[in-house]
Amino acid sequence: VVPYPIDTWREHIAYLPADSVIGAHDYLGPDRIDIVGEGRSIRANVHVAATQPALAADQIGLSRQAFEDLGLPEGASVGIHRTPAPESRALLRAKLGGTELDEAQYRVLLTDIMQGRYPPGEVAAFLVAASHHLSDDEVAALARVRAGFMRRVVWPEPIVVDKHSMGGIPGSRITMIVIPIVAAHGLAIPKTSSRAITSAAGTADAMEVLAKVDLTAEQLRGVVERTRGCVAWNGRLNHTVLDDVMNTITGPLGIDSGRWSVASILSKKLSAGSTHVIVDLPYGPQAKLKSRDEGLELARLFETVGRQVGLTIEAHATDGAAPIGRGIGPALEVRDVLRVLDNAADAPPDLRDKALFFASRILAWDPAIGNAEQGLARAWELLRNGAARRKLDEIVDAQGRRQPPVLPGALTHTVRAQCAAPGATLHIARITEIARRAGAPNDKSAGIDLVYRAGTPVHAGQELYVIHSSSATDLESAATLAQSDPGLHLLA
Numbered sequence: 348v349v350p351y352p353i354d355t356w357r358e359h360i361a362y363l364p365a366d367s368v369i370g371a372h373d374y375l376g377p378d379r380i381d382i383v384g385e386g387r388s389i390r391a392n393v394h395v396a397a398t399q400p401a402l403a404a405d406q407i408g409l410s411r412q413a414f415e416d417l418g419l420p421e422g423a424s425v426g427i428h429r430t431p432a433p434e435s436r437a438l439l440r441a442k443l444g445g446t447e448l449d450e451a452q453y454r455v456l457l458t459d460i461m462q463g464r465y466p467p468g469e470v471a472a473f474l475v476a477a478s479h480h481l482s483d484d485e486v487a488a489l490a491r492v493r494a495g496f497m498r499r500v501v502w503p504e505p506i507v508v509d510k511h512s513m514g515g516i517p518g519s520r521i522t523m524i525v526i527p528i529v530a531a532h533g534l535a536i537p538k539t540s541s542r543a544i545t546s547a548a549g550t551a552d553a554m555e556v557l558a559k560v561d562l563t564a565e566q567l568r569g570v571v572e573r574t575r576g577c578v579a580w581n582g583r584l585n586h587t588v589l590d591d592v593m594n595t596i597t598g599p600l601g602i603d604s605g606r607w608s609v610a611s612i613l614s615k616k617l618s619a620g621s622t623h624v625i626v627d628l629p630y631g632p633q634a635k636l637k638s639r640d641e642g643l644e645l646a647r648l649f650e651t652v653g654r655q656v657g658l659t660i661e662a663h664a665t666d667g668a669a670p671i672g673r674g675i676g677p678a679l680e681v682r683d684v685l686r687v688l689d690n691a692a693d694a695p696p697d698l699r700d701k702a703l704f705f706a707s708r709i710l711a712w713d714p715a716i717g718n719a720e721q722g723l724a725r726a727w728e729l730l731r732n733g734a735a736r737r738k739l740d741e742i743v744d745a746q747g748r749r750q751p752p753v754l755p756g757a758l759t760h761t762v763r764a765q766c767a768a769p770g771a772t773l774h775i776a777r778i779t780e781i782a783r784r785a786g787a788p789n790d791k792s793a794g795i796d797l798v799y800r801a802g803t804p805v806h807a808g809q810e811l812y813v814i815h816s817s818s819a820t821d822l823e824s825a826a827t828l829a830q831s832d833p834g835l836h837l838l839a
Contacts (some may be wrong), residue, residue: 348384348417348425351408352400356694359391359416359463364401369427371390371395371748382417382568384425389417390463424521425771433464443476449531450488459493461589465726474593477603483648486610487655493614494656496589500564500620502571505537507620507707511612512627513645514546515635516795516826517779519671520680521627522550523578524687524702524730527708527738530576531729536709537571539581539619548677551580556681559747570745578744581615605636605645613649613656623659623712625705627791629667633775639664661708665701669773669801672698675792676787678753679815688736704726756785756792757813760826768837773797777834778812785816785825792817799835 348534351362361382363371374380374393382389391413402408405666409417419425429447433439435456448456460470481489493625510525522538529536540550551560551814555703562570570577571642590611616624626649630642642664644788653660672683672695686694710722729735778795786793796813811833815824 348382348414348419348423349402349408349421349817350414351396351402351410355408355410355412357412358410359389359413359726360410361391361393361394361413362410363393364404364406365395365397366404367407372636374427374429377468379430381429381430382409382413382425382427384419384423385416387418389413389707390430390491390536390742392792395697414794420770423436425614426674430464433459435459435464438497439473440467440798442480442660443472445480447480447482447485448488448493449484453485453488453492457489457496457589461496465835466545470593473609478607481604481606481610483651483655486606486613487652489610489653490608490613490617490656493589493611494617495616498564499618500568502535502536502537502620505622506534506712507622508534508536508712509616509619509621509624510536510627510705510709511616511624513608513629513635514549515633515775516629516631516667517547517670517675517782518673518683518698519629519667519701520548520550520674521626521671521698521702521705522627523553523681523684523739524698524735525706525709526576526578527688527735527742528702528726528729530574530742531734531738532713532725533575533715534709537579537619537621538577539567539579539615541553541581542570543788545777547675547787548680549788551582552677552788553577553680553684554746554792555580555749556677556753557749559749562746568618568745570726570742572603573745574738574741577746579746597752598610605641606648608646609648609652613652613658613660616658617656621658623709624653624661625709626660626662627705628664630663630664630670631666636664641690659712663708665703666821668795670703670775673696673797674755674794675778675782675797676755676785677791677814678755679796681752682755685736688730688739690731690733699730702729702821706791716826746838753791755794755796756790756817756822758816758819758822760813760814760822760829761806762814762833763804764799764807764811764833764835765807766805766837768839769810770802770838771799771805771835772838773799773801774832777832781814781825781834783815784828785820785823786818790821793821805835805837806828 646662707722
């Protein structure tokens with residue numbers, strides 16, 4: 348075995364020379380091989396290499412990740428054999444035929460998928476079938492199985508609360524307000540969040556404007572013990588090989604099943620040691636959930652499956668027809684968050700009110716509070732007296748304060764209305780695309796500062812929004828995109 352100078356990211360690729368002593372072309376195809384030596388093994392796809400560096404007839408080259416994962420020294424002797432057909436193939440075929448599987452069957456099937464026993468095409472077929480045919484019991488079974496692939500965190504707390512949003516609404520950065528309110532009250536709320544994939548900012552991207560978010564499990568535990576809360580990136584904490592396999596396929600194919608998502612989300616809440624979870628389900632013409640009925644059905648599923656796996660879940664369908672707050676992009680969204688926590692006169696009221704609603708529902712789980720009305724009063728108290736703002740500072744310091752914090756980009760371009768109209772709607776996808784073209788979320792200073800509020804009259808020449816960036820090239824690209832279509836649909 349020798350390292351081959353090709354980086355295939357996380358994919359394991361083995362390279363054989365055309366004149367290999369084992370007959371390289373016999374191993375080409377969708378099936379994988381097991382490479383075994385000195386008690387270690389990996390699974391890989393085979394490519395035949397007829398380029399430099401040339402491989403000797405008795406050598407097998409491994410891509411960077413494959414060589415690292417096998418962990419044998421260069422020149423070590425290995426044996427290879429075709430990966431045997433998975434014993435779970437009958438289960439996969441049954442699922443493709445619409446059969447309901449139980450927890451034990453899913454554990455066997457997902458283990459084989461995780462271990463690379465299926466080619467991507469068969470995994471894709473399974474995901475398509477699962478996205479259309481999963482019963483409530485199957486969602487619960489998948490949640491438990493997936494949680495079993497992660498390290499479980501155990502907290503010495505009777506109540507450990509968490510919050511989740513299905514996302515997709517620009518500017519809705521309520522997590523960074525809810526967590527300090529709840530932590531200031533005293534409930535433990537170890538929040539792990541994702542980075543943006545298609546949006547202008549994820550919660551982890553926004554928190555990274557102020558603090559370190561890439562925490563180990565030990566660091567996260569220390570932060571929560573000190574402050575009662577955290578806002579950390581989930582990539583190092585409850586992301587699994589199975590997530591990598593699934594995301595590689597679901598992303599390009601656009602497979603987005605609410606039932607599959609519920610199983611994935613609840614598995615992560617189980618592994619994080621949560622006992623009570625509030626869920627935000629935004630719905631709207633441009634949101635992931637298109638109607639209130641769709642949001643209510645998913646809320647029912649969350650709460651039903653939550654009970655089956657031992658979690659207390661409260662899910663709410665919320666209005667996702669327009670952006671929340673003014674800022675779209677990490678630094679601009681954090682600016683809005685700080686204005687709310689500082690009780691500033693120009694704090695976005697929609698962002699504040701939505702955060703207070705969810706905080707009140709979480710606080711109601713405290714027996715000393717008891718109901719949402721008292722929870723709302725307590726949330727207002729902690730916001731108005733500055734306790735929530737001070738708690739955010741504590742969390743930022745505990746996670747590792749960023750010095751200096753990221754500010755909105757100094758390079759700006761103002762987008763104005765070309766004509767008048769009695770009102771307009773904002774096209775979320777287009778606004779997000781413009782913010783991303785400006786550099787968000789990788790450029791944390793980039794994004795859009797909304798001035799126009801959806802539904803109000805539009806005047807010719809009126810300021811609609813300001814694009815921010817730290818790159819003149821990115822700003823010009825975003826401005827050009829906005830000129831062709833600013834993302835504002837005028838009402839007749």
